[in-house]
Amino acid sequence: MRPHELPEIRHLPLFRDMLQGSFETLMQGAYAQTFPAGLELIRQGDPADFLHVVMEGQVELHAQWAGRECTMAVVRPVGTFILAACIRDAPYLMSARTLERARIILIPASDLRAIFHRDTEFAVSVINELAGCYRAVVRHAKGLKLRTSRERIASYLLRQSVLAGNVPSFVLPVEKRLLASYLGMTPENLSRALKSLDAEGVRVDGSRVIITDRAKLSALARPDPLIDGPDPEGASAGVALPPVGRLG
Amino acid sequence: MRPHELPEIRHLPLFRDMLQGSFETLMQGAYAQTFPAGLELIRQGDPADFLHVVMEGQVELHAQWAGRECTMAVVRPVGTFILAACIRDAPYLMSARTLERARIILIPASDLRAIFHRDTEFAVSVINELAGCYRAVVRHAKGLKLRTSRERIASYLLRQSVLAGNVPSFVLPVEKRLLASYLGMTPENLSRALKSLDAEGVRVDGSRVIITDRAKLSALARPDPLIDGPDPEGASAGVALPPVGRLG
DNA sequence: CGAACCCTTGACAGAAATCAACTAAGGTGG
DNA sequence: CCACCTTAGTTGATTTCTGTCAAGGGTTCG
DSSP states (O other), X not given: OOTTHHHHHHTSTTTTTSOHHHHHHHHHSOEEEEEOXXXXXXXXXXXXXXXXXXXXXXXXXXXXXXXXXXXXXXXXXXXXXXXXXXXXXXXXXXXXXXXXXXXXXXXXXXXXXXXXXXXXXXXXXXXXXXXXXXXXXXXXXXXXXXXXXXXXXXXXXXXXXXXXXXXXXXXXXXXXXHHHHHTTSOHHHHHHHHHHGGGGTEEEETTEEEESOHHHHHHHHOOOHHHHOOOOTTTTTTOOOOOOOOOO | OOTTHHHHHHTSTTTTTSOHHHHHHHHHSOEEEEEOTTOEEEOTTSBOOEEEEEEESOEEEEEEETTEEEEEEEEOSSEEEOHHHHHHTOBOSSEXXXXXXXXXXXXEHHHHHHXXXXXXXXXXXXXXXXXXXXXXXXXXXXXXXXXOHHHHHHHHHHHHHHHTTSOSEXXXXXXXXXXXXHTTXXXXXXXXXXXXXXXXXXXXXXXXEEESOHHHHHHHHOOOHHHHOOOOTTTXXXXXXXXXXXXX
């Protein structure tokens, strides 16, 4: 593991409050590895052996069934994924693949379980992390069930704009096909819908999005913190925040 | 609170491993209440004050947006709901209403948070509960994104049959309109789809479902433990289990 | 008995998936 | 350096699915 990585992990919400001894024990069993783009890191159904921490690059969480596939989330630095499976010692519900060259820390699930039995502070951090993940998926499911495709797209674009610091123009952080799958539609549909959103205050040029009429777009999207997530602190102050898609 | 209720709560996975002292403290602040059918217990967006434990009756968790509404889950005895919101001290993401006369135990969220900071065993139980809830919603979302309406219905019926002890015939545990909303479709659509499933080995008469050709239905549903949930132990032995829809 | 309400059915309109063709961009290898 | 191949994205035509609106039968409950 690289020298700068340990403190970076240590500062994650999940690890920042635990005892130093617990952290050191956890890190003794952990190791880092760099993977090329497009590599399948884990496959759904496999037993959960390691908690994964993304240090660099993007990782897609996706699910398959009956030959179909859909994107569930994208994890960016510094985020973790498949915590729940590790805790339950249960098979992964999702697969993970690198979208680009990625550096990942792997922490043995057994160490994880052993330590939160002994370190209450760590247990509390795990609780908070899990509760956050849970709420993120609930919001995702709400969006799928309550909003139409166009509304989901509009909300997503508005959200990205807010996360980028309330800027009117930004670049999509992922490929459109992936975005389509994440939003629960086909690439063709996303393409057409994006064009049709021209009339709702959005211009799209390649991967660049320009919000030309925020009020009109907002009227369609009807953003709601109970679906889109809470407004990040400092967003109003123009502080740029990473467009993290947490759900792991 | 009634005399038989305390030990019942004590035996819940969430409370069975905690220190006796912690449990007593938690129960001191708790109180029970009986609500009539159709009552809105909590509204999404409200601050999370109490963890709810269902002792009797059914409670629907649902979500609203833009005048639309959908069912997210049904909680039955003895199950809890909105644990995550209580932990994060965040607004509820879902509303809850009684489907029938229901008896509910209310546990102050602040007590909850205070106690798992002191009682590691309880913290571990909360972790396991949350991880389970998280995985339940992920499975729900997977079903919505990967399966068509007919496939979701077929899977649901097959699942209910298994939970009832692998019986070929059973009664739907909820109203069809609610089931439709839970499965992500309109009541009209469910009605039509159920009729069309006649050709796939299912007969429906009112709320009674008869699986006439399990192989054929299974070929459509393609049940998968990574979506439908793990097979309950003892199911093969014919042990009847309650058709619990946990997700809270 | 009447008033809701659930469920069903039909007709229709709108949305989305599918199939197919085409463009454009990026990377590979000659 | 260029020809070639692969892949993302777009667009169009078509079909399938789904939601909406409307009406009617049946049940429950006050």
